[in-house]
Amino acid sequence: MELDFERCYQATCSRDPRFDGWFIVGVRTTGIYCRPSCPSPVCPKPANVTFYRTAAAAQLAGLRACKRCRPDAVPGSPEWNTRADVVGRAMRLIAGGVVDREGVPGLARQLAVSVRHLHRLLVEAVGAPPLALARSQRAYQARLLVETTGMPFGEVAFAAGFASIRQFNDTLREVFDATPSQLRAAVRRRGHPHPAAGLTLRLAVRPPYDPDGVVGWLAARALPGIEEYADGAYRRVLRLPGGPGTVTLRPAPNHVHATFRLATVADLGAAVARCRRLLDLDADPASYLPVLAADPALAPLTKAVPGLRLPGPVDGAEVALRAVLGPHAESMAAAFGEPLPSPDGGLTHTFPNPAAIAAADVALPAARAGMVRELAQRLGTGELCLDEGADRAAIRSGLLAVPGLGPAQVEGLMLHALGDPDAFPVADPGLQSAARAHELPADAAGLTRRANRWRPWRGYGAHLLWRARSIVCSPRQPDSRPSAERVCGRQTPSA
Template sequence: MIAEMDLDFESCYQATRSRDPRFDGWFIVGVRTTGIYCRPSCPSPVCPKPANVTFYRTAAAAQLAGLRACKRCRPDAAPGSAEWNSRADVVGRAMRLIADGVIDREGVPGLARQLAVSVRHLHRLLVDAVGAPPLALARSQRAYQARLLVETTRMPFGEVAFAAGFSSIRQFNDTLREIFDATPSQLRAAVRRRGAPHPGGLTLRLALRQPYDPHGVVEWLAARALPGIEEYAHRAYRRVLRLPGGPGTVTLHPTPDHVHATLRLATVADLGSAVARCRRLLDLDADPGSYLPVLATDPALAPLAEATPGLRLPGTVDGAETALRTVLGPHAQTLVAALAEPLPGPDGGLTHTFPGPAAIAAADLAMPAARASTVREMAQQLATGELRLDEGADRVEVRRGLLAVPGLGPAQVEDLMLHALGDPDSFPAADHSLRSAAGAHQLPADAAGLTRRANQWRPWRGYGAHLLWRAESTSVLPGNPQLARGR
C-alpha cells in the first residue's frame, strides 16, 4: 500500500486526516510544533497543519529528528510494516535481523557479516531506505522492549535495563525519558493503576493489522503439532522456542483485536527475539489490503477472498526446524522421541525442544534410505551454515541450495520457501492437496496449468495457495469442533 506511494506527502496526509488505522505501521507522522510522533490513526482531536508535518518510514527516523512518542496513540504498540517481511533485498533482510536482536548479540559488524556487505554499505542502504542507521534502529527497538518489561513485569529497573540491551542504567533512563517523556517509575506506576503484571511469565498483547482472521494460522499449526514440542489446548496454540539464551515456551491465544502471548524464557534478554519470531509465525504485520485485492481479480478466488478478509500466511519460529520436519514427514515424531532435548522443566504438555541439525545429522535414522540421505544432507548443511533459513537469508541463494539437496522435490522447496522463509510469492503447484483444492474451485488441477493461472496473482501466490487450502480443509481440532479450516 504505502510501499507503492513511497511516502507521497498528499497520500500520507490524507490517511492521517482520515485517521485510518490500516496505515498504522506503514509510516510515522512527525509533528514539529508539538515535538511528537504518532500513528496515522492517532485519535487527537486536532489534525496538524500540512506545514507542520513530516512523514517517516520508521520510529527510529522520527527519534533521530528529535521527536518523542505520542502518549495518546502509543506508536510503539502499533503493528510493524508488512514491507520488511515481504522484501527480499538487503534492507528487508536487515530489518528482520534487527528485529530478532542480532545487533544486541553481535553488533553492527555481525549484522553486516550475516548480510555479506560492508558496515559502511549497510549504513548507507538503511539511511536511504528507512531514514535511520542500524544503531538507531536497534536503539528504538531496545527502548520499546524496555518499556514492555517495565510495564509487564516486576523486574528491578537495573535488570530491565541490561535485559533490554542497554549498557548502563543512565543510558536506559535517558532513552526512556527522551522517547516516551516518562521515567521508568512513571511508566510502571501508570500500569499499576490499570492492574498488576500477570504472574508466572511475561504476558503481553501482540498488536496486529486489521482485518485479522483470529484462528486461521493457529488451526494450521495445531493440525501439524508435534507432541512435546507443540500443543493446542484451551483454544490456544503453545510451543517450545529455541532462543539465543536458551529454550523457552509461548502460549498464543488469538482474538480479533490482538494476540494474547504468555512467554516463559530462560533469560528476559530473549524477549525481543521471542516476540519477533511469534509475530513472524502468525504473520501479524501482514496487510490484507495489499494482497487480497490482487487475488480477488481472479473470479475463482474472489468469493474466497471475500469470505476470509483477514487471511494470513503461517510462518515459523525456526526455519531449520521447519525444513527438517518437512523432509522427515511422518518420521518426525519418531525422531523427536529419540533425539529431542528435554526442557529444564516441563510447561504443561511442552517437554522438549526439537533436535538441532547437528544431532540429526549424526543420528542413525530409522527410515527408508533415500529419505534418510535427504534428511542427513539437509541437517549437515544447516549445522555447518552452508544452508541458512533464518530471517536474514538470501531467498535466491536458499532456493538454489534447496534445489541442490538430493531427494528434495520442487513442491517441498516451494513449501519451505513459503513457510520457512516467508516468501509471499512461492507457490508449491505440485502439492497434491493444493491441486485438489484448486480443482474444487474451477481452477486447473495440474501443476503446469495451475502455475500459469497463478501467475496473475503475483507477487502474492503464496497467499493464494493458503486461500485455497483454508477453504478446502475439513480438519477438526481437538477441543474445538468449530475450528474446521486450514490446510
C-alpha cells in the same frame, strides 16, 4: 510503500488506522511523532508535518512519541517481512535482536556487506542507521515490559537489550518523555494490574485477523512434546540464543496474549519477533487480498477470510527437516530432541538440531535417508541458513542442490521454512484438491499459470485455498456480512 506526501497527509487527516505501522507522522511544532490514526482533534498544518518510514528516523529528528496515540504500540511495517533485498533482510534481523547480540559488524557479516554500505542502505531506505533502529526497538520493548509486567527495572533494562540502567532511563525519558516509574504508575492508575507471574505480553495485530485459520493450521501439524493446542491456546518450544524456552499464544481478533518462559530475559526480543513472524501479525491484508480477489475463483474466499494470514516459521531449519522427514519427524524428535530443563505442561523437549539429525543412525527409506542427512549436514554447517536474514534467491539455489529435493519440494520449503510470500508449492496434493473444488486448474502447469496472476502473493493464494478446505460454504443472505460460514454457495472439501 513510497511516502507520497499528499497520500500520507490525507490518511493522517482522515485518521485511517490501515496506515498504522506503514509510516510515522512527525509534527515539528509540537515535537512529537504519531501514528496516522492519532485521535488528536486537530490535523496539523502541512507545513508543520514530516513523514518518516520508521520511529527511529523520527527520534533522530529530535521528536518524542505521542502519549495519546502510542505509536510504539502498533504492528510493524509489513514491508520488512516481504522484501527480499538487503534492507528487508536487515530489518528482520534487527527485529530479531542481532544488533544487541552481535553488534552492527555481526549484522553486516550475516548480510555479506560492509558496515559502511549497510549504514548507507538503511539511511537511504528508512531514514535511520542500524544502531538507531536497534535503539528504537529497545525502547519499545522496554516500555512493553514496564507496562505489562512487574519485573524490576534492572531486569527490564537487561531484557530489552540496554547496556546499563542509565542508558535505559535516558532512552525512555528521551523517547517517551517519561521515566520508567511514571510509565508503570500510569498503567496502575488506569486499573490494569500486572500478571502475578511469568512474562505475559499483549502483541499488537493489524486487523482484520483470522486467528482460527492461523492456530488451526499450527494445531493440525503439532508435534507432541514440542507443540500442543488446548483450551484455545497454541503452545510450543522455542530454540533461542540463550537456551530453550516456551510460549503460550492465545489469539484474539485484535491482539494476541503471549506468555513466555525463557532461560534468560535477554531472549525476550528474539522470542517476540519469532512469534510475530509465526502468526504473521505485521501483515497487511489490504496489500494482498485485492490482488487475490481479482481472480473470480478466489474473490468469494477473500470475502470469507478478510483476516487471512500466512503462518510463518519460528525456526526455519526445524520446519525444513520436519518436511523432509515426513511421518518420521515425530519419532525422530522423541528420540533425539533435547529435554527441557523443566517441562512446561506437555512441552518436554526441543526439536533435534541439524547436527544431531545428520549423525543419527535411524531406519529410513534409502532415498529419504540420504536427502535428510544431506540437508541436515548443510544446515548444521551453516552452508544453508534458513533464518530471517536469508537471501531467498541463494537459499532456493542451495536447496535445489540438495540431492533428492526437487523444485516442487523446494517451493514448499521456501514458503513454510523461509516465509517467502510468493512461493507456490503447486505439487501439494491438498492444494490441488482445493484448487479443483474452486474451479481452478488442478494440474501443475495450469495451476501455475493461473497463480502467476497472484504474484507477488502466490503464497497467500496457496494458503487461502488450504484455508478454504475448512470453510463450509452456504448461500449468502442478501444483507448478511461475509463470514467463514457464508461464502460461495458451493461445498468445499472438509479438512
